[in-house]
Amino acid sequence: MITDEDLVLLLQLLKRNGNIQSLHKQGYQYSQIANLINFVIEKNLAYYTDTGLTLSNEGEEALLLFNRNLRRKNSEAMISPQAEYKISKIGKYEIYLPSNIKQLR
Amino acid sequence: MKKRNDKFRVGEKNLNANTIAKLSQIFNEKSWEIEDDALNQLSLFNRFCTLLSELTEPQQALIIELTERFTRIPSDQYKIHIRKILDQLATDPNIDLSCIDDIYIAPLIAPEDIGKTKSSVFVQYSFQEQFHYNPYFAHKNIRFVNGLDVESSHINNDKSLLFVVDDFIGTGDTACSALNYLFQNKNITNTRVIVISIVALNQGITKILDLGVRVFTSLICSKGISEYYSGTQLSAKLTLMESIENKIKVHRNEKLGYGQSEALVKMIRTPNNTFPVFWKEKKGRTAPFPR
Numbered sequence: 001m002i003t004d005e006d007l008v009l010l011l012q013l014l015k016r017n018g019n020i021q022s023l024h025k026q027g028y029q030y031s032q033i034a035n036l037i038n039f040v041i042e043k044n045l046a047y048y049t050d051t052g053l054t055l056s057n058e059g060e061e062a063l064l065l066f067n068r069n070l071r072r073k074n075s076e077a078m079i080s081p082q083a084e085y086k087i088s089k090i091g092k093y094e095i096y097l098p099s100n101i102k103q104l105r
Numbered sequence: 106m107k108k109r110n111d112k113f114r115v116g117e118k119n120l121n122a123n124t125i126a127k128l129s130q131i132f133n134e135k136s137w138e139i140e141d142d143a144l145n146q147l148s149l150f151n152r153f154c155t156l157l158s159e160l161t162e163p164q165q166a167l168i169i170e171l172t173e174r175f176t177r178i179p180s181d182q183y184k185i186h187i188r189k190i191l192d193q194l195a196t197d198p199n200i201d202l203s204c205i206d207d208i209y210i211a212p213l214i215a216p217e218d219i220g221k222t223k224s225s226v227f228v229q230y231s232f233q234e235q236f237h238y239n240p241y242f243a244h245k246n247i248r249f250v251n252g253l254d255v256e257s258s259h260i261n262n263d264k265s266l267l268f269v270v271d272d273f274i275g276t277g278d279t280a281c282s283a284l285n286y287l288f289q290n291k292n293i294t295n296t297r298v299i300v301i302s303i304v305a306l307n308q309g310i311t312k313i314l315d316l317g318v319r320v321f322t323s324l325i326c327s328k329g330i331s332e333y334y335s336g337t338q339l340s341a342k343l344t345l346m347e348s349i350e351n352k353i354k355v356h357r358n359e360k361l362g363y364g365q366s367e368a369l370v371k372m373i374r375t376p377n378n379t380f381p382v383f384w385k386e387k388k389g390r391t392a393p394f395p396r
Contacts, residue, residue: 013122020125021118021158029146030120031139034129037122052123098295 002036004066009080010036011063014046017053025084118158124165128153131173133365152393156382159390160349167345171329175383177370177394178303178324182271183228186303186323187235193321194242194299200319202241206264211250213271213300215279218285219252224373225271228303232270253283257292267298274305274322275378276364277312284316304370306378328367331379346380353390355381 002010006026012036013020023033037053041044045059055063067077090096129231132139132150153172157165178186194200209259210232211216212225229249236242248259250267260267269287274280280300287293295317305322313320327333330342351362361367375384375394386392 017121017123019119020122021120024120029123029142029148029151031145031148031150032141034132034139034150035141037126038129048126051128078300 003078004070005083008063008066008070010040011045011055011059011066012078012080014040014053014059014097015063018050022080022082022084108118110162119162120154120158120165121162124157124162124169125154127169128157128172129171135175135177135178145203147391149393152391153389159247162350164345167349171369171383173335173379174329175323175371176304176324176326177352177371178272180227180373183231183303184235187228187231188239189323190301190303190321191235191242193385194301195239197321202245202301204263205245205266207246207248207259207266208236208242209248209255209260209265209267211253211255211267211269213269213274213280213283213302214252216253216290218386222326222369224273227373228270228272232268233301253286253291255287255291256376257294261292262297265297267293269298270301272303272372273370273376273378274300274302274309274313274320275366275376276306278364280309281316284313284318288316304372306366306368308364308366324370326368326370329369330361330367331365343388346382349382353382353385354387355385359385 006023006028010033012018013023016039018032020033024030028036037046040059041048041053043058044056045062046053046055055087067073087096110307126384128150129139131137133278137149137205141151145151150256157168160168195202207269210229212223212229214223214225219276233247233249236245255267267287269280270284271280284295284300287298288295298318300318300320302322304321304324304326305320306326307328310322310325317347330346331339334342345371346361354375362380363377366376367380368376369383370376370379371394377396378382379394382392383394384392385395386395
């Protein structure tokens, strides 16, 4: 079952033909993402055009509604926070190293 | 400041919504299953997406185009194709089945591979079931040959035929090696032999015909890029495929598939004649149709 936050992200990605890796990194298999896209099309929230997928009026309205429910405004309504990079709160004096320390310069 | 370009960047994956939607459409058109299973990372659809995510957008577009023309024949569909070939044989004006009493069936196998587990042996046995239900063959004596061990006295007469069967003929090298073995070591006459394959490439068929042997197939495959595009589009697509093959470190003998066959086919096993991007697994890389 998809959460409201993830559905907003999916609609945003479909609207801008975005990189679906952000959904994949949140634990969705590619096949699950494809099935979610099919579900969104079945519900008339998106449709195919000559250039690819685009949101329908119903899709735009759904995006607006979900953003309102999640209290997202302005840029937040267009770009979802990258939840996959969120970490749980740690103590002030705890030392934290990112998983890929080789990238540290 | 580093500029973003079209070249592949190590570790960065990209797969946009339109590409995954297009792939999903192709899967639906081909009736390939898209599993909705969170645990199976290695399903066919996920394997395809993993492959695509490591390519640039123009490379992805080429793989999508080739996938649209890709033929996948699982083992449970072999009987449909065998039935089609038997109908072709029965209606061929150059073959008079009414005077044939005995049909010998041998697997198409290179002499050095005799005794090994090959898909041609599976095809050999798949034929038996179909013979029973075909009015032209049901009353013939069907005899199975072990490897290529046939007696010339059984084959070289007007009442017998030798069917040499397989599921795929690529460059024709294996077929020619088997046929030459039959001619030279077993003294079989070429006119008594018929090669049957579910799928064959044009180049393989030509080689077999050059030996004076008839060939019957259910499906003939042409080259996936060279025989589909022309002019500047052809050279652009070949360059694009070369860039993919360089990226996945394909051996020079395997470039564009063994013998540069450019095949787009998967049977029980994926032939190495198919573009290696579809089967090459190296250093943890995932391919859609591993061998």
